[in-house]
Amino acid sequence: MNAPLYSQLPSHPVDLRSDTVTRPTPAMYERMLEAPIGDDGLDGDPSVAELEQDVAARLGKECGLFMPSCTMANLVAVLAQSNRGEQVVLEGTSHMYTSERGAATFTNLFYVGVPGQDGAMDLNRLADSVQSGGHKLPTALIAMETTHNNAGGTVLPLDHMQAVHAMGQERGIAVHLDGARLFNAAAALGLPPAEITRHTDTVSLCLSKGLSAPVGAVLAGPRSVLDRARTLRRMLGGTQRQSGLMAAAALEGVRTMGDRLSEDHVRARRLSDGINALGGPIRATSPQTNIVQIEVGATKMSNKEWVAALEAAGLRTRPWANTRLRCVTHRHTTDADIDAAVAAFRQVLASI
Ligand SMILES: *Cc1c(COP(=O)(O)O)cnc(C)c1O
Numbered sequence: 001m002n003a004p005l006y007s008q009l010p011s012h013p014v015d016l017r018s019d020t021v022t023r024p025t026p027a028m029y030e031r032m033l034e035a036p037i038g039d040d041g042l043d044g045d046p047s048v049a050e051l052e053q054d055v056a057a058r059l060g061k062e063c064g065l066f067m068p069s070c071t072m073a074n075l076v077a078v079l080a081q082s083n084r085g086e087q088v089v090l091e092g093t094s095h096m097y098t099s100e101r102g103a104a105t106f107t108n109l110f111y112v113g114v115p116g117q118d119g120a121m122d123l124n125r126l127a128d129s130v131q132s133g134g135h136k137l138p139t140a141l142i143a144m145e146t147t148h149n150n151a152g153g154t155v156l157p158l159d160h161m162q163a164v165h166a167m168g169q170e171r172g173i174a175v176h177l178d179g180a181r182l183f184n185a186a187a188a189l190g191l192p193p194a195e196i197t198r199h200t201d202t203v204s205l206c207l208s209k210g211l212s213a214p215v216g217a218v219l220a221g222p223r224s225v226l227d228r229a230r231t232l233r234r235m236l237g238g239t240q241r242q243s244g245l246m247a248a249a250a251l252e253g254v255r256t257m258g259d260r261l262s263e264d265h266v267r268a269r270r271l272s273d274g275i276n277a278l279g280g281p282i283r284a285t286s287p288q289t290n291i292v293q294i295e296v297g298a299t300k301m302s303n304k305e306w307v308a309a310l311e312a313a314g315l316r317t318r319p320w321a322n323t324r325l326r327c328v329t330h331r332h333t334t335d336a337d338i339d340a341a342v343a344a345f346r347q348v349l350a351s352i
Pocket of ligand 1: 068069070071072095096145147148149178180181206208216217
């Protein structure tokens with residue numbers, strides 16, 4: 001096995017579909033080769049245990065739990081903190097609400113979407129939604145998301161998070177943070193992740209996005225909740241065996257990859273500036289982190305046609321919502337890639 005070979009992406013086409021395309025680093029492969037492993041479904045896996053403890057400590061929580069995906073981590077966080085017939089209240093464009101509907105169908109709970117701005121829920125609407133009585137159900141959980149994927153990688157202000165957490169605490173409602181890209185939020189704020197996760201009871205962290213691990217997520221929070229979560233993970237089939245191999249790569253990711261994420265943020269800004277400097281009918285959002293959305297609704301092409309045309313010009317993107325594209329910068333994105341991406345937009349614009 002030649003580890004560095006698999007640690008790179010092909011340089012062409014430039015792939016900005018997602019930060020999930022990141023490959024494990026050579027150091028991750030080395031750690032995987034040397035990682036002590038066991039059976040996490042039998043009597044434990046030492047590398048998984050090390051990852052769970054490391055992430056919990058990093059996020060200022062009592063316990064961590066290695067999960068196969070962030071989707072399952074969010075589902076387990078909900079199930080571990082709710083009873084049938086209750087509701088989950090969350091921002092109306094959040095990933096858990098819009099993209100984890102399938103998971104929601106397994107919960108026997110009602111999900112209430114609250115309108116927000118840049119991913120932050122309107123606090124009056126939130127306060128209204130968590131009142132019980134009448135048609136309203138008891139609220140089991142309030143969930144936040146930072147960075148906020150659909151809002152374009154925006155970072156929740158800490159005073160907003162504090163206000164939401166306080167509202168939960170006053171009413172005895174647990175608060176969960178979908179922190180799939182938590183480390184990007186921490187990089188943008190220039191703070192350790194624990195300064196963000198102070199304002200939540202439980203948090204999920206995706207390992208396979210900017211942190212570059214091959215798979216997985218960690219759910220962290222209080223021991224009482226995590227004990228239930230461990231049982232639920234087994235019920236869902238999420239208990240894995242020699243998963244220390246994956247945990248070892250993830251451990252390298254959480255220890256070393258957070259500090260470099262601000263490079264991705266600089267390149268996202270460079271992409272946005274480059275696209276906006278082209279003029280014409282398309283407009284890029286101003287990124288706070290590594291996600292740029294490009295509005296193409298004023299052109300004669302649909303966003304799916306844009307994706308195909310850009311791909312032919314050497315750039316991979318994804319259609320987003322009705323009239324947008326999404327580009328995400330990551331460890332394999334170079335300055336030259338950004339220039340090539342802007343050139344691809346210029347080429348498609350010139351052809352229409
Ligand atoms: C990607 C993502 C998830 C799901 O992560 P998976 O590990 O792919 O299941 C959850 N929430 C947000 C905000 C995400 O961006």
